[in-house]
Amino acid sequence: MILKADWIAALLAVAVLAAIPLVFRSSYIIGIMTVALCYGMWAASWDFMSGLTGRENFGHSLFIGAGAYTAGFLNVNFGFNPWWSLLAAPFVAVLFSLLMGFPTLRLRGPYFALAMLSASAVMQNLTIIFSTYTGGQDGLNGLFPILDSTLAYYYLTLGILVASAALLKFIANSSWGLILRAIRGDEATCQAAGINVTFYKIASLMISAAIAGLGGALYAHYQLQVGPDLFTVVLSINIIIMVYVGGMGSIYGPIGGALFLNVLTETLRGLSEFRLWVYTVVLVFILFFLPQGAIAPLWRRIRVAFR
Amino acid sequence: MNALLQVTGLNKRFGGLHAVKEVSFALQPGSITGVLGPNGAGKTTMFNLLTGFIRPDAGTVLFDGQSLTGLAPHQIVNRGLARTFQLARPFAGMTVTENIEVACLAPRVRQSGKPRERVRALLDQVGLGGQAEFEVDVLPYGDLRRLEIARALATKPKLLLLDEPFAGLGAAEVGPLSDLIRRLHKSEGLTIFLIEHKLREFMQLVQEIIAMDFGEIIALGTPTEIVQHPRVIEAYLGTAQNDVSLDPGAGLA
Secondary structure, three states: OOOHHHHHHHHHHHHHHHHHHHHHOOHHHHHHHHHHHHHHHHHHHHHHHHHHHOOOOOOOHHHHHHHHHHHHHHHHHOOOOHHHHHHHHHHHHHHHHHHHHHHHOOOOOOHHHHHHHHHHHHHHHHHHHOHHHHOHHHOEEOOOOOOOOHHHHHHHHHHHHHHHHHHHHHHHHOHHHHHHHHHHHOHHHHHHOOOOHHHHHHHHHHHHHHHHHHHHHHHHHHHOEEOHHHHOHHHHHHHHHHHHHHOOOOOHHHHHHHHHHHHHHHHHHHHHHHHHHHHHHHHHHHHHHOOOOOHHHHHHHHHHOOO | OOOOEEEEEEEEEEOOEEEEEEEEEEEOOOOEEEEEOOOOOOHHHHHHHHOOOOOOOEEEEEEOOEEOOOOOHHHHHHHOEEEOOOOOOOOOOOEHHHHHHHHHOOOOOOOOOOOHHHHHHHHHHHOOHHHOOOEHHHOOHHHHHHHHHHHHHHOOOOEEEEEOOOOOOOHHHHHHHHHHHHHHHHOOOOEEEEEOOOHHHHHHHOOEEEEEEOOEEEEEEOHHHHHHOHHHHHHHHOOOOOOOOOOOOOOOO
């Protein structure tokens, strides 16, 4: 059930995010926050499929890379107006999700997780093999910005993140979300309840892929460059860590986790070689003492007071 | 009278094991029929074949005049054939109400809006009204069995398959659950097909029995006929002897 406190907290969080570039007025901070918002879209979309149904996706970067490269091809190789990327990237990512989902989500067991992991690794290598078109290790350079002002682009990204999160949260709270949670509980029982489990799994993967691909395109048009690192397993794992830190299955938690860990990485930059060490200690601390995550469980405790 | 369920020549092999062998029988609408047989006789495999969780190697299943061959489990449920599992399998991490709501979303019974009132009525019907907002993880086993039945009923079945509904229940819980099944049969007119090992309740509940051993049907008949059937006695007690007869009231368990 959505309480008044939830609405207030959501509005407050959006207001803070909207105020950050006005307070700091630094293109460096705007840049970091734009990237963090993209991570927020990736973490939320991972959580929608995998957090709710419990079918872990170890290759979310497949959809991110597909979206980003779609933007790169259209813009750099074919000279399309960059706005087209925002339409084409989710479309291509959804095609990839169908290609992956149809053979593997009909099955129970680890096939989906493993297929996603390998598909993203295969795509990473394909970008290097077909370097004539993809630019190989260097990737595609010289994408056009969608908006000239970085501040305006930050607000565009924030707007799309908020809209995506609202959509995902709306579906998660509907009867559709109830079915996804039931799939997590027991797939066979779900079938015995007359639910077409395969349909719901594939459909949620499509939604998840669309938003991840859209985030990939937004990221590409911020960096003005796409490269094979967008298909890496490291990226997929980083997203999963953000989801765990935020609290799985809550949609808003993973967004918080993504923002927190991105900001943490940047804050620790001053520590140079100790940076990874501190980052890891913080992660281990959170995952060890708060196995349910930090942000969503914390909010669940606070909101009870407002009932 | 047209049979509600007509099974013909059903076969299933698992490697060298012929788990279900040439099984044929019919269930009449409004009947309550039991499957009897020692462990490993193929009873649960037969249930899995009827409900689409396992594909048969050969044989046909006609339900309400239509073939169920090749249908997925959720499609069979939406034709009006629901089941419960031998081990209660609730949706962990969800409340009792939510567990039943999921089944109310099956295409067969789905209505617009939240099915709150239906869930309420179903929970009252199986005696879980007081636990509606509990997380299923805290329910005792007996309540989970009732939850299984409520979930199956939520899909408004014509035929209900119960796989060992009394398994794991204490003596005090068996009677009320037995009454519930009888009520569903008598007042709701539901056709019921059940597997059970607790013979005392089983014999009092069912009108007809299908006895199985080693994947085959060895006898069909009323409870009184079945307990005197030489092949049934042999399956349970070894070679039949003249002085062994079973009293349906006393039970074997």
